[in-house]
Amino acid sequence: MADDPRMLKMAETGTAVVDQTEVGSYFVANYPPFSVWTPDAVAAKALPALGRAPTPGVPLGLYLHIPFCRKRCHFCYFRVYTDKNSQDVVHYLDVLAREWERYLEYPAIAGRPLDFVYFGGGTPSFLSTSQLEGLVTRLTASTPWDQAEEITFECEPGTLTEMKLGVIRRLGVTRLSLGVENFDDHVLELNGRAHRSGEIDRAYRFARSLDFPQVNIDLIAGMLGETEEGWHRSVRKTLEMEPDSVTVYQMELPYNTTISRDLINGTHRFEDAVASWATKRRWVEEAFETLERAGYHVGSAYTAVKDPARTKFIYRDRLWQGADMAALGVASFGHVNGVHMQNFDTWETYTAAIERGELPLSRAYRPTDEERLIRELVLQLKLGRIRPSYFQEKYGVDILDRFRGALDALRSDGWLSVLSEAEVALTRGGLLRVDTLLPRFFLPEHAGIRYT
Numbered sequence: 164m165a166d167d168p169r170m171l172k173m174a175e176t177g178t179a180v181v182d183q184t185e186v187g188s189y190f191v192a193n194y195p196p197f198s199v200w201t202p203d204a205v206a207a208k209a210l211p212a213l214g215r216a217p218t219p220g221v222p223l224g225l226y227l228h229i230p231f232c233r234k235r236c237h238f239c240y241f242r243v244y245t246d247k248n249s250q251d252v253v254h255y256l257d258v259l260a261r262e263w264e265r266y267l268e269y270p271a272i273a274g275r276p277l278d279f280v281y282f283g284g285g286t287p288s289f290l291s292t293s294q295l296e297g298l299v300t301r302l303t304a305s306t307p308w309d310q311a312e313e314i315t316f317e318c319e320p321g322t323l324t325e326m327k328l329g330v331i332r333r334l335g336v337t338r339l340s341l342g343v344e345n346f347d348d349h350v351l352e353l354n355g356r357a358h359r360s361g362e363i364d365r366a367y368r369f370a371r372s373l374d375f376p377q378v379n380i381d382l383i384a385g386m387l388g389e390t391e392e393g394w395h396r397s398v399r400k401t402l403e404m405e406p407d408s409v410t411v412y413q414m415e416l417p418y419n420t421t422i423s424r425d426l427i428n429g430t431h432r433f434e435d436a437v438a439s440w441a442t443k444r445r446w447v448e449e450a451f452e453t454l455e456r457a458g459y460h461v462g463s464a465y466t467a468v469k470d471p472a473r474t475k476f477i478y479r480d481r482l483w484q485g486a487d488m489a490a491l492g493v494a495s496f497g498h499v500n501g502v503h504m505q506n507f508d509t510w511e512t513y514t515a516a517i518e519r520g521e522l523p524l525s526r527a528y529r530p531t532d533e534e535r536l537i538r539e540l541v542l543q544l545k546l547g548r549i550r551p552s553y554f555q556e557k558y559g560v561d562i563l564d565r566f567r568g569a570l571d572a573l574r575s576d577g578w579l580s581v582l583s584e585a586e587v588a589l590t591r592g593g594l595l596r597v598d599t600l601l602p603r604f605f606l607p608e609h610a611g612i613r614y615t
Contacts, residue, residue, distance in 0.1 A: 182439045182440050182441045183436070183437075183439050183440075184385065184414065184415070184416055184436075184437040184438070184439065184440060184443075185416070186416050186417075186418055186423040186426055186427060187416070187417070187418065187614075188415065188417050188418075188614040188615055189413070189415035189598055189599075190412075190415055190598055191541060191542075191598045191601045191602075191614075193496070193503065193538065193542075194530075194534065194537055194538040194541055194542070194601075194605065194609070195528065195530060195534055195538075195605075195606075195609050196609055196612055196613065196614045196615070197505070197614065197615045198612055198613040198614060198615060199528055199609070199612075200503060200505060200526040200527060200528040201526055201527070201528065202525060202526050204502075204526065204527035204528055204529065205504070205524045205525070205526065205527045208502050208527050208528070208529040209499075209502050209504045209524055209527035210522075210524075212271060212499055212500035212501060212502040212529070213266075213269040213270070213271045213272070213499055213500070213522075214269060214270060214271070215270060215271055215500055216270050216271065217270075217271050217272075217275060217487065217499075217500060218500065218501075221485070221486060221487055222278035222279070222481055222486045222487065223272070223275045223276070223277055223278055223486070223487045223488070223489070224277065224278055224279040224280065224281065224478065224481055224482070224486055224487070224488040224489075225263075225277050225279075225280045225281070225302075225488065225489050225491070226280075226281045226283060226488055226489070226490040226491065226492075226495055226496075226497065227259065227280070227281070227282050227283070227287070227302075227491050227492055228242070228283055228284065228285060228490070228491065228492025228493060228494065228495045229282060229283070229284045229285045229286065229287040229289065229290060229492070230242050230243045230244050230255075230284060230285040230492065230493055230494075231243065231244055231245075231247055231252060231255075231284070231285050231286055231289040231290070232244070232245050232284070232285055232286045232289060232319070232357070233245065233286070233289065233319070233321065233322065233357040234355055234356070234357040235355060235421070236354055236355040236356055237353075237354050237355040237387065237420065237421040237422050237433070238354060238355075238383075238386070238387075238414060238415075238416065238420050238421075238422055239355075239420060239421075240417040240418075240419050240420050241284070241285065241494075242285075242493050242494035242508055242509075243284065243285045243286075244285075244510065252290070252294060253294065254514070255510075255514070256290075256294060256297070256298045258513070258514050258517045258518075259298065259491050259492055260298065260301040260302055261517050262491045262492075262517055262522070262523065263302055263306075263489070263491055264305075265517070265520070265521075265522055266489050266491075266522070267305055267306070271487070271499050271500050272489055272499070276306075276310055276311075277306060277308055277310075277311045278311060278312055278313075278477070278481060278486070279311055279312060279313045279314070279315070279477045279478050279481055280308055280311050280313070280314045280315070281314075281315045281478045282314075282315065282316045282317060282336075283317050284317055286317070286318070286319045286322060286342075287316055287317050287318065288316070288317070288318040288319055288322040288323055288327065288331070289319070289322050291327075292326060292327050292330045295327075295330055295331065295334065296330060296334070299334050308335055309335065311335070312337075312477050313337050313338055313475065313477035313478060314334075314335050314336045314337050314338070315336070315337070315338040315339075315340060315478055316331055316336040316338070316339055316340065317340045317342060318331075318339060318340065318341050318342060318366070319342050319357060319358055320341055320342070320343065320358045320362045320363045320365075320366040320367075321357050321358030321359070321362040321366075322357075322358075323362075323365075323366040323369065323370075324369070325369040325372075328366070328369045328370055328373055329373060332373045332374075332375060336375065337375070337376045337377060338375070338376070338377040338378075338379060339370055339375045339377070339378050339379065340379040340380075340381060340410075341363070341366060341367065341370070341378065341379065341380050341381065341406075342381050343363050343380050343381055343382060343401075344356060344381060344382060344383045344386065345382065345383065345386055345389070345393075345397050346360050346363065346396065346397045346400045346401075347360070347388075347389075347393050347396065347397065348360050349388060350386055350387070350388045350389055350393060353386070353387040353388040353433075353435060354386045354387050354388070355421065367380075367404055376407075377407045377408060377474055378406050378407050378408075379406060379407065379408045379409065379410060380401055380404065380406040380408075380409050380410070381409075381410050381411075381412070382397060382398075382401065382409065382410070382411045382412070382450070383411075383412050383413075383414050384411060384412070384413050384414065384438070384443045384446040384447050384450070385413055385414040385437055385438030385439075385442060385443035385446065386414055386437070386438075387422070387433055387435040387436070387437060388435045389438055389446075394446050394449075394450075395449070398449070398450045398453050398454075399453075401454075402453065402454070402457050405469070406469075407468065407469050407470070407473075407474050408466060408467065408468040408469065408474050408476075409450075409454060409459070409466070409467045409468075410465050410466050411447050411450050411451070411465055411466075411467070412465055413440070413443040413444065413447060414437055414438070414443065416437060417615070418615075422437065440596075444592075444595040444596060447595055448591065448595055450467075451467060451591075454467040455467070461547070461594075462476070462546065462547075463476075463479075463545050463546045463547060463594075464545045464546075464547065464594050464595065464597045464598070465545070482498070482542075483539065483542040483543050483545075483546075484539060484543075485498075485535065485538075485539060486498070487499045487500065490504075490505075490506065491506075492506065492513075493506060493507065493508060493509065493510060493513040493523075494506055494507070494508035494513075501529060501530070501535070502527055502528070502529045503527060503528045503529075503530070504524050504526070504527040504528075505524070505525055505526050505527070506523045506524060506525060507523045507524075507525040508525065512525070532558065533606070534606070535558075536554060536558045536560055536562075537604055537605065537606065539554070539557075540554065540562060540566070540604060541601040541604050541605075544587075544589065544597060544600075544601065545597050545598075547588060547589050547594045547597075548581070548586055548587065548588040548589065549562075549586070549587050550585070550586060550587075551563055551584055551585070551586075551587065552584075552585075562587075563582075563584065563587075566604055569603040569604050570582055570587065572603065573589075573593065573600060573603070577590060577592065577593075578590055578592060578593030578596075578600060579593060580593075
């Protein structure tokens with residue numbers, strides 16, 4: 164059975180299936196799809212939600228988008244800038260801080276402690292030490308972070324020095340995530356990465372010497388130029404470094420990447436192909452099996468951790484259980500009091516809104532209770548297992564009955580290992596292709612529509 168019509172196409176003869184990586188979103192990051200979010204809902208839904216007191220017991224997180232990079236990777240689909248000077252960076256950080264100060268005027272945010280903080284990008288480690296210290300000093304002036312359970316900081320290895328890592332550690336970062344992606348310099352160059360293998364080694368040694376509670380390494384399976392032996396070398400090198408956790412993603416090609424534009428326009432800039440989905444699934448499976456033999460535990464479709472009792476992904480787990488998150492920065496996605504919201508996605512429109520004294524919200528969506536249930540169900544399925552009792556207690560819904568058709572189909576196709584009142588669990592094969600399975604739980608009006 165074909166995994167997903169966006170990824171697999173049946174030839175006209177009906178006898179051949181092409182499993183190549185095609186242009187289009189693969190990773191299910193939210194539900195309903197972003198394409199149903201609207202500008203009208205900002206005034207009608209988002210601002211009223213911010214004006215209400217928070218729901219008791221719901222944790223609050225803070226996301227900061229730092230959109231600067233030394234180079235734009237050919238597979239990158241985030242809002243990033245490679246042409247900004249130091250004056251631009253300083254201005255952006257001022258705007259970011261002013262956005263947070265504006266949020267603190269709303270009842271939904273004011274006075275609430277932060278449960279988690281996430282520096283994402285772009286490249287947060289692109290910032291200088293003085294810029295980092297100045298930003299955090301300003302942001303924490305009215306909302307201290309010292310009680311946050313997790314503070315995550317994404318890094319590009321080539322931007323790190325021992326001094327900068329020391330500052331990042333002193334700022335309270337508990338999880339340092341190194342965007343390694345691959346250890347082969349040729350593969351890194353083909354895919355537009357700015358760093359090289361030597362910089363990875365230096366950055367990792369510095370990070371370990373500073374005793375970060377959690378050091379994470381990111382890998383991407385199926386990049387341009389990847390080979391069987393090259394992938395295995397990257398996995399072996401990862402094991403040699405003994406990180407606390409490893410995230411492994413299968414390379415996708417959303418519409419706004421350099422590789423995607425090349426494929427659509429037929430300009431043939433890139434001679435190497437992105438690996439097929441079957442190959443990427445197999446490579447991730449081999450990586451997980453290798454990590455498990457070394458004592459790691461697979462905790463989701465993308466993660467393996469050395470010690471599950473000590474190493475957590477608080478940001479992920481809170482969001483997948485419906486936490487609030489104020490999202491700062493150009494194009495950022497947030498969620499407050501049951502309403503999804505996104506900021507303006509260009510430098511000019513984002514900064515202009517802050518200059519006017521407004522929150523820079525461009526679109527929003529308030530899901531129904533059923534849509535909220537589906538969102539948590541599909542996101543938590545990425546963990547490989549869910550408890551029906553969680554949804555019964557939170558939503559008063561028996562998911563085994565509500566989604567009987569989809570669950571029975573998954574079991575029939577071999578993607579479920581357990582289907583009981585106590586637990587629903589995916590097989591390893593189901594976990595490796597989970598993003599292609601999740602649309603089976605979508606409401607009919609959201610099936611097959613544009614995701615972003």
